[in-house]
Amino acid sequence: MFDLKAYLPILLMFIVAAGFAVSQVLISQLIGPKRRTPTKLMPYECGKDPVGSARERFSVKFYLVAMIFVLFDIELIFLVPWAVVFKRLAGPEFGLGTLMYVEMMLFIALLFVGFVYIWKKGILDWSQAARQEAEAEAEMLAGQSGERLRRAA
Amino acid sequence: MVPLSWYLALSAVLFTIGAAGVIIKRNAIAMFMCIELMLNATNITFVAFSSFFRDVTGQLFVFIVMTVAAAEAAVGLGIIIAIFRNRLSLDVDDASVLKY
Amino acid sequence: MNIYFGLQTATQQFADVNLWLLMPELIVASAGVLVMLVDAFTKRLDQRWLTGGISLIGLVAAAVSCVWLWTSWTGPTEAFFGMIVLDRLRLSFTLVFLVVSALSVLLSMIWVEWERLPAGEFHALLLFATAGMMLMASGGDLVMIFLGLELLSISTYVMAGFRRTDVRSNEASMKYFILGSFSSAFLLYGTALVYGATAMANGTPGTTNIREIAQRLDTALYPPLLFAGAAMLLIGFGFKVATAPFHVWTPDVYEGAPTPVTAFMAAGPKAAGFASFMRVFLFGFPFVVAAGTAQRLHSAWIAVLVVLAVITMTVGNTAAILQSNVKRMLAYSSIAHAGYVLVGLVAAGAASDLGQRNEAIAAVVFYLLVYSIMTLGAFAVVTILARSGDRRTEIEDYNGIGFDSPWLAFAFSVSLLSLLGVPLTAGFMGKVMVFSAALDQGYVGLVVVAVLNTVVSAYYYLRLIVVMFFRERSGAWNAPLVPASMAIALALTVVGIFYLGIFPGRVIEVFQASPSVISRLLGT
Numbered sequence: 001m002f003d004l005k006a007y008l009p010i011l012l013m014f015i016v017a018a019g020f021a022v023s024q025v026l027i028s029q030l031i032g033p034k035r036r037t038p039t040k041l042m043p044y045e046c047g048k049d050p051v052g053s054a055r056e057r058f059s060v061k062f063y064l065v066a067m068i069f070v071l072f073d074i075e076l077i078f079l080v081p082w083a084v085v086f087k088r089l090a091g092p093e094f095g096l097g098t099l100m101y102v103e104m105m106l107f108i109a110l111l112f113v114g115f116v117y118i119w120k121k122g123i124l125d126w127s128q129a130a131r132q133e134a135e136a137e138a139e140m141l142a143g144q145s146g147e148r149l150r151r152a153a
Numbered sequence: 154m155v156p157l158s159w160y161l162a163l164s165a166v167l168f169t170i171g172a173a174g175v176i177i178k179r180n181a182i183a184m185f186m187c188i189e190l191m192l193n194a195t196n197i198t199f200v201a202f203s204s205f206f207r208d209v210t211g212q213l214f215v216f217i218v219m220t221v222a223a224a225e226a227a228v229g230l231g232i233i234i235a236i237f238r239n240r241l242s243l244d245v246d247d248a249s250v251l252k253y
Numbered sequence: 254m255n256i257y258f259g260l261q262t263a264t265q266q267f268a269d270v271n272l273w274l275l276m277p278e279l280i281v282a283s284a285g286v287l288v289m290l291v292d293a294f295t296k297r298l299d300q301r302w303l304t305g306g307i308s309l310i311g312l313v314a315a316a317v318s319c320v321w322l323w324t325s326w327t328g329p330t331e332a333f334f335g336m337i338v339l340d341r342l343r344l345s346f347t348l349v350f351l352v353v354s355a356l357s358v359l360l361s362m363i364w365v366e367w368e369r370l371p372a373g374e375f376h377a378l379l380l381f382a383t384a385g386m387m388l389m390a391s392g393g394d395l396v397m398i399f400l401g402l403e404l405l406s407i408s409t410y411v412m413a414g415f416r417r418t419d420v421r422s423n424e425a426s427m428k429y430f431i432l433g434s435f436s437s438a439f440l441l442y443g444t445a446l447v448y449g450a451t452a453m454a455n456g457t458p459g460t461t462n463i464r465e466i467a468q469r470l471d472t473a474l475y476p477p478l479l480f481a482g483a484a485m486l487l488i489g490f491g492f493k494v495a496t497a498p499f500h501v502w503t504p505d506v507y508e509g510a511p512t513p514v515t516a517f518m519a520a521g522p523k524a525a526g527f528a529s530f531m532r533v534f535l536f537g538f539p540f541v542v543a544a545g546t547a548q549r550l551h552s553a554w555i556a557v558l559v560v561l562a563v564i565t566m567t568v569g570n571t572a573a574i575l576q577s578n579v580k581r582m583l584a585y586s587s588i589a590h591a592g593y594v595l596v597g598l599v600a601a602g603a604a605s606d607l608g609q610r611n612e613a614i615a616a617v618v619f620y621l622l623v624y625s626i627m628t629l630g631a632f633a634v635v636t637i638l639a640r641s642g643d644r645r646t647e648i649e650d651y652n653g654i655g656f657d658s659p660w661l662a663f664a665f666s667v668s669l670l671s672l673l674g675v676p677l678t679a680g681f682m683g684k685v686m687v688f689s690a691a692l693d694q695g696y697v698g699l700v701v702v703a704v705l706n707t708v709v710s711a712y713y714y715l716r717l718i719v720v721m722f723f724r725e726r727s728g729a730w731n732a733p734l735v736p737a738s739m740a741i742a743l744a745l746t747v748v749g750i751f752y753l754g755i756f757p758g759r760v761i762e763v764f765q766a767s768p769s770v771i772s773r774l775l776g777t
Binding site for chain 2: 403420434441448456461
């Protein structure tokens with residue numbers, strides 16, 4: 001027989017992960033502001049047209065995001081082995097707890113510096129023009145609904 | 154168990170294919186893919202030795218190579234995009250302003 | 254996990270790692286991160302002086318910590334469990350890199366404004382590249398050398414393509430990137446093969462630590478793999494330092510890259526490549542008396558390097574004669590100089606006596622210091638004369654400027670004469686040192702070829718001087734403004750060339766001496 005008890009942590013992990021995902025979606029549904037502009041109601045909120053030729057060129061912004069994703073994603077391969085050996089190396093046999101902790105915090109701090117850098121450089125800002133367009137659209141819609149309200153009143 | 158020499162032969166063949174590709178291919182992206190092939194062929198060698206001798210050094214090396222390859226990919230694709238924007242071609246034979 | 258924190262105090266834990274030995278690298282890298290943050294948080298207009306200033310301060314602080322390590326460090330000479338080593342090779346090369354980077358910062362400070370490029374990004378990249386070079390010299394393990402190399406290479410790929418809208422810069426960047434990663438792959442494959450080959454019959458796994466590699470050569474389980482690995486490493490380093498069959502990328506990249514970047518690339522990465530080259534081949538595959546795998550490997554790589562040195566010098570000098578573009582000509586000249594350095598490397602490798610070997614190593618470091626200074630001086634003048642966008646880099650553009658811009662022409666002539674190796678200049682002393690080291694090892698033929706090559710090189714170096722002073726100018730000439738930071742850089746290179754040419758003794762003694770002698774020299 002399998003001893004299923006050993007797999008309990010994995011089950012818990014699944015539950016926590018699923019719960020986290022579901023709760024995030026729910027919370028944003030419940031308390032997030034809702035502005036149903038035509039752009040926002042498109043299947044891809046990033047602005048990609050869902051219908052049309054698949055062979056058109058798309059914005060270089062997608063590429064930038066992908067590049068940054070690759071860079072930050074790959075750092076995980078340093079975090080995981082660290083987490084795996086931490087207990088052993090921090091234990092009585094080696095006693096390197098502080099060192100390992102400080103080093104990983106330094107590593108994460110450096111990653112954070114990179115993050116701050118791309119943030120301030122405006123890479124995460126999808127684009128100035130797109131934002132202004134969206135704001136204009138929202139303003140227009142707000143104006144329309146305001147007029148409708150006034151007319152109703 | 155598969156003998157060590159098979160892994161080494163595989164990685165040597167892959168490395169050679171990659172090196173030949175860099176020399177033969179004329180498209181910058183394809184050349185870049187061949188370079189990645191060379192790096193990953195090297196990773197096979199590292200992992201093969203590492204597992205054969207039950208040693209962790211080779212696997213560590215692979216981690217570092219993977220990170221470096223990601224950084225290289227980011228920079229390399231950035232360079233390729235820049236060149237494409239300026240001349241709308243990725244053929245390295247077209248990149249000949251600097252020949253005399 | 255917290256319960257174990259008390260077992261060893263924090264200081265004890267850090268003492269094992271020995272962070273002090275990493276001081277120069279840490280300072281340069283932190284300065285780079287700081288520059289990055291300043292770049293992100295300030296406006297572009299007032300950035301130039303700020304980031305340039307931080308870079309210079311960081312480089313000077315690193316130099317101070319380097320001197321401190323050299324003179325008063327008495328602790329262990331390895332850090333991070335053999336990843337970082339502290340020895341003369343590392344410290345002397347580190348000083349060379351810091352000089353190169355400081356001069357490059359001075360050169361680029363105004364230039365980034367001329368070209369409307371982001372100063373912060375450029376200086377950050379320059380500092381990261383410097384940290385990479387320093388790690389290449391200090392790495393005691395092939396992992397560290399590979400990491401340092403990649404840090405350097407990736408930064409320089411970006412710097413080569415820094416003028417984004419210029420097709421030449423793009424092209425240089427792409428060529429450098431493709432051939433640079435191609436050579437890194439060779440280097441890596443060589444490392445993998447050496448790692449596997451140094452395993453032992455009793456099941457001890459292989460190693461990438463250079464000191465241990467040297468001890469295990471004779472007991473290597475797979476000698477053929479060892480030879481193949483060494484060959485791959487040689488190809489990788491050959492690409493990086495631009496020796497002859499592997500030099501094809503150099504002229505295009507040097508011509509296309511923005512001139513201050515070319516100056517940096519010709520000086521810094523080349524010296525760094527030689528630092529690792531020497532570290533791996535002199536310490537990893539050293540001279541041994543007893544016949545065996547180690548001895549055969551040693552004689553094999555020495556023989557290959559002798560051939561490479563001859564080809565490199567000859568190809569570099571003959572091709573330089575045919576060039577009509579100054580940057581391209583200097584690129585071929587840098588290939589030729591790589592050949593001269595290889596002569597010194599062969600001498601250091603072949604030396605059976607430890608004292609002679611150290612002298613040869615010091616000669617090579619001295620040569621690279623001298624070469625860096627004179628190359629940076631030459632490219633500084635090219636930067637000033639080329640103006641924004643690198644428009645005037647043909648040899649005709651230099652017609653008759655000698656009497657209209659006497660100081661620039663003087664500085665350029667000094668650099669060129671030094672590159673040629675005229676007595677009283679630093680280039681002469683460098684050549685004397687390297688060639689005499691080779692003569693001590695009995696490489697008479699190699700030295701004869703090198704001297705003949707020097708004679709050939711006189712043609713193209715002197716031609717530029719003749720063009721500047723004795724050729725009529727066709728168009729009107731308006732002398733370029735020489736900004737203060739560039740003037741300082743130029744003055745430093747000219748003074749350096751004469752100082753190292755006339756009073757080289759002190760510097761050479763420092764490079765050759767053991768730490769205690771240096772403390773005496775510095776009076777501490």
